[in-house]
Amino acid sequence: MNPEPSTKTIRVDALARVEGEGAMYVRVVGDRVADVQLRIYEPPRFFEALLRGRHFTEAVDITARICGICPVAYQMSATNAMEDACGVRVDGPLRDLRRLLYCGEWIQSHALHVYLLHAPDFLGYESAVHMARDDASTVRRGLRLKKAGNAVMTMLGGREVHPINVRLGGFYRVPTKSEMRALAEPLKWARDAAVETVRWVAGFPFPDFERDYEMVALRHPDEYAITEGRLASTRGLDAAVREFGDYVVEEQVPHSNALHATIRGRGPYLVGPMARYALNFDRLSPLAQEAAREAGLGPVCRNPFQSIVVRAAELVYACDEALRLIDRYEPPDRPAVDVPPRAATGHGCTEAPRGILYHRYTIDDAGTILDAKIVPPTSQNQKSIEEDLRGFVQARLDLPHDALTWQCEQAVRNYDPCISCATHFLRVDVERT
Amino acid sequence: MRRSRRRKPKLAVWKFASCDGCQLTVLNLEDELLALAGAVEIAHFLEASRATVRGPYDVSLVEGSITTPHDARRIRRIRERSRYLVTIGACATAGGIQALRNFKDVREFVSIVYAKPEYIETLSQSTPISNHVRVDFELQGCPIDRRQLLEVLTAFLHGRRPNVPAHSVCMECKRRGVVCVMVARGVPCLGPVTQAGCGALCPGHARGCYGCFGPMETPNTASLATWLGRLGMADASLVRVFRTFNAGAPAFRAAAESHES
Ligand code: SF4
Ligand code: SF4
Numbered sequence: 001m002n003p004e005p006s007t008k009t010i011r012v013d014a015l016a017r018v019e020g021e022g023a024m025y026v027r028v029v030g031d032r033v034a035d036v037q038l039r040i041y042e043p044p045r046f047f048e049a050l051l052r053g054r055h056f057t058e059a060v061d062i063t064a065r066i067c068g069i070c071p072v073a074y075q076m077s078a079t080n081a082m083e084d085a086c087g088v089r090v091d092g093p094l095r096d097l098r099r100l101l102y103c104g105e106w107i108q109s110h111a112l113h114v115y116l117l118h119a120p121d122f123l124g125y126e127s128a129v130h131m132a133r134d135d136a137s138t139v140r141r142g143l144r145l146k147k148a149g150n151a152v153m154t155m156l157g158g159r160e161v162h163p164i165n166v167r168l169g170g171f172y173r174v175p176t177k178s179e180m181r182a183l184a185e186p187l188k189w190a191r192d193a194a195v196e197t198v199r200w201v202a203g204f205p206f207p208d209f210e211r212d213y214e215m216v217a218l219r220h221p222d223e224y225a226i227t228e229g230r231l232a233s234t235r236g237l238d239a240a241v242r243e244f245g246d247y248v249v250e251e252q253v254p255h256s257n258a259l260h261a262t263i264r265g266r267g268p269y270l271v272g273p274m275a276r277y278a279l280n281f282d283r284l285s286p287l288a289q290e291a292a293r294e295a296g297l298g299p300v301c302r303n304p305f306q307s308i309v310v311r312a313a314e315l316v317y318a319c320d321e322a323l324r325l326i327d328r329y330e331p332p333d334r335p336a337v338d339v340p341p342r343a344a345t346g347h348g349c350t351e352a353p354r355g356i357l358y359h360r361y362t363i364d365d366a367g368t369i370l371d372a373k374i375v376p377p378t379s380q381n382q383k384s385i386e387e388d389l390r391g392f393v394q395a396r397l398d399l400p401h402d403a404l405t406w407q408c409e410q411a412v413r414n415y416d417p418c419i420s421c422a423t424h425f426l427r428v429d430v431e432r433t
Numbered sequence: 434m435r436r437s438r439r440r441k442p443k444l445a446v447w448k449f450a451s452c453d454g455c456q457l458t459v460l461n462l463e464d465e466l467l468a469l470a471g472a473v474e475i476a477h478f479l480e481a482s483r484a485t486v487r488g489p490y491d492v493s494l495v496e497g498s499i500t501t502p503h504d505a506r507r508i509r510r511i512r513e514r515s516r517y518l519v520t521i522g523a524c525a526t527a528g529g530i531q532a533l534r535n536f537k538d539v540r541e542f543v544s545i546v547y548a549k550p551e552y553i554e555t556l557s558q559s560t561p562i563s564n565h566v567r568v569d570f571e572l573q574g575c576p577i578d579r580r581q582l583l584e585v586l587t588a589f590l591h592g593r594r595p596n597v598p599a600h601s602v603c604m605e606c607k608r609r610g611v612v613c614v615m616v617a618r619g620v621p622c623l624g625p626v627t628q629a630g631c632g633a634l635c636p637g638h639a640r641g642c643y644g645c646f647g648p649m650e651t652p653n654t655a656s657l658a659t660w661l662g663r664l665g666m667a668d669a670s671l672v673r674v675f676r677t678f679n680a681g682a683p684a685f686r687a688a689a690e691s692h693e694s
Binding site for chain 2: 127409
C-alpha cells in the first residue's frame with residue numbers, strides 16, 4: 001500500500017505591504033497543489049447598500065472612502081456614471097483637469113507601490129525603511145516622486161487623501177494658471193526620476209514565470225485610456241462600458257469577503273497596469289515607450305513579477321501626460337457644468353491605478369440613489385492571483401518553505417491588491433450552481 | 434551613558450474596518466518618514482512592513498472601527514500591550530462611514546445581498562474604539578491631517594498631551610481670511626459645528642464644509658440646523674448632512690435624529 005501523501009501548507013495569516021487585510025493559504029498534497037485561497041477577511045463595509053437613499057451628488061464623496069489610496073478613481077467613476085445617467089458630458093479644460101488629477105493619483109499610488117510596497121521583495125528587505133538603511137537615496141527618490149503626485153492632488157483636489165474639490169460636472173474651484181505652473185518643476189524632476197525608476201527596477205531578478213491571461217482594460221481612440229474608453233481585451237472583447245454587466249459575473253466564495261469576478265463563459269481575467277500596457281502600448285508617450293523598450297519589455301508583458309517595470313513605465317507616462325496637460329491649460333469660464341438629475345441608470349468606468357473600476361447607479365427624478373453597484377479592480381483580479389499562486393507553487397515545490405512563502409507573498413503583491421476596495425460591496429448578481 | 438543606549442520607543446499601527454487613508458497619511462509624511470523611522474522602532478505596521486516585533490508597544494495608532502466579534506477581541510489584546518493608544522480618523526473615533534449601518538437593519542442587507550449569508554460575520558453596529566477599550570487620545574478627521582498627526586506622535590513620544598485645537602472650522606476660515614460661504618453666498622456649511630484641523634479646506638475651495646473632521650467640543654447643532662433650514666434645507670437633507678463620515682459621533686447622531694420624521 002502507498003504511504004499517505006505528505007501534506008504541506010503555506011500560509012500567511014496577515015499579508016503585509018498590501019492595502020487592507022488579507023491572508024493567503026496554499027495546500028500541497030504530495031507533489032500537487034491541492035488548494036489555493038486568497039482570503040480577504042477585511043470586514044465588509046456595505047457601501048452599495050449605504051448609498052441607497054443618498055442624494056446623487058453625494059456618491060463622489062462617499063465612494064472615495066472605499067479606498068484611501070485611490071480615492072480619485074472612485075470619484076471619477078462615480079462622476080462618470082452620474083453624468084451618464086443625467087445625459088451630461090464634460091469636455092474641454094474640465095475634462096483635462098480630471099485627467100490631470102487622475103495622473104496625480106497614478107503617480108503617488110504607483111510610486112508608493114513600486115518603492116514602498118513592492119521593491120523590497122526583490123531586494124530581500126522587510127520594508128522600504130529597512131531598505132533605506134542600506135540605500136537611503138533610492139528610498140528618498142521614491143518618496144519625492146510620490147510627493148510630486150500628491151502635490152498634483154493637493155493643488156487640484158485640496159488634499160491627497162479624499163480630495164474635497166471634485167463634484168458632478170467638474171470642480172468647486174479651478175486653479176489659476178500660475179498655480180498650475182508651480183506644479184511643472186516638481187513634475188519635471190519626477191519625470192526624470194521615473195525614467196531612472198524604470199532602469200532601476202528593470203535590473204531586479206525576476207522569477208521565470210508567465211501566464212496566458214485574458215487582459216482587460218479601457219481603450220480610447222486617441223489617448224492612453226484613464227478616464228474613459230471602451231472595454232477591450234487581449235481576446236477580442238470590445239464593448240461599451242454600459243455592457244460591463246453582460247460580460248462580467250461576480251460570485252461569492254466561502255473563503256473571501258470579496259466577490260470573485262470572471263468573464264462569463266471564459267473565466268478569470270487580469271486588469272491593471274499589465275493589461276493597460278498590453279492593450280494600449282501604442283498610446284503611450286514616446287518617452288514612456290522608449291523607457292519600456294530600454295527595460296527589455298515587449299509590447300505585451302505576461303510575467304506578473306515584471307508588473308513593477310510596467311508600473312514604472314506608467315509612472316513615466318503619467319508625469320509626461322501631467323506636464324502636457326499643465327502646459328496647455330486655459331482656465332475654463334465656469335468650474336463646473338450643471339448636472340440636473342433625471343430618472344435613469346448610468347454607468348462609469350475608469351482606470352484606477354490597479355485596474356478598471358466600474359460603477360453603476362440608478363437614480364430617480366429627484367436625484368435619490370435607488371441602486372448602486374461597484375466592481376473594483378481587486379475583485380476582478382482575485383481569481384488571477386489565485387491562479388498565479390497555483391502555477392507558481394506547483395513549479396517550485398522544491399524551494400525551502402520560508403523562501404517559497406516569501407515568493408508567494410510577492411506573487412500577491414505583484415497585483416498591489418487593494419483589499420479595502422474589494423470589500424466595499426454588496427449587492428451582486430450571484431450565480432448559483 | 435545609559436541614556437544614549439536607551440531603546441527606541443516602539444510604534445505600532447493597527448487597522449480595523451477602514452479605507453487605509455489614515456494609515457496612508459503616515460506614509461504621506463514623505464519629508465519626515467525616514468526621520469520618524471530613525472526616531473522610533475516601527476514595531477508593527479503591516480501596510481508598510483513584513484517585519485513585526487512583539488509588544489508591549491509605547492504608542493499604538495489605531496485606524497478603523499469595530500464591526501466584527503473577532504475585531505472586538507483583537508482591540509482588547511492591542512490595548513493590553515500598548516502604553517498609549519491613539520485612534521486616528523473618523524472610523525476609529527466615531528465608527529466612520531460604515532456606521533451608517535447603525536441606522537438600518539444590517540442582518541437584512543447581509544441576507545438580501547449575499548447568497549450565503551452564513552459566511553459573513555459582521556456586527557449590526559460599527560462602533561468606535563472607545564466603546565471597547567480605554568483610549569488615550571482621539572485624532573479626528575476623515576482622513577486625519579498630517580500636521581496634526583505629527584503633533585500627536587511627537588507629543589506622545591515625549592510624554593506630553595498633544596496640542597490639537599478643539600475650536601470650529603469657522604475659526605480657521607477667519608484666520609485664513611476665507612470669506613464665509615454661508616453668509617456671502619448662501620452655501621450650506623457645517624463649519625460652525627465641525628472641529629478644526631483641515632485648515633478650512635472646503636470653504637477655501639468655495640464649498641461648504643461637510644463635517645469630515647466630526648463635531649467640535651460642545652457644538653450648537655440646533656442653531657446651525659435653523660440656519661440651514663432658512664437656506665431651504667428640508668428635514669430629510671438635514672438628516673443626511675449630519676449622517677456622513679461621523680454619523681456615529683454623539684453630537685451629529687443626535688442632530689440627525691432630531692430631524693428624523
Ligand atoms: S477615517 Fe476616513 S480616511 Fe480614515 S480610515 Fe476611515 S474612511 Fe479612511
Ligand atoms: S472644511 Fe469640513 S469637510 Fe472640508 S475638509 Fe475641512 S472638516 Fe472636512
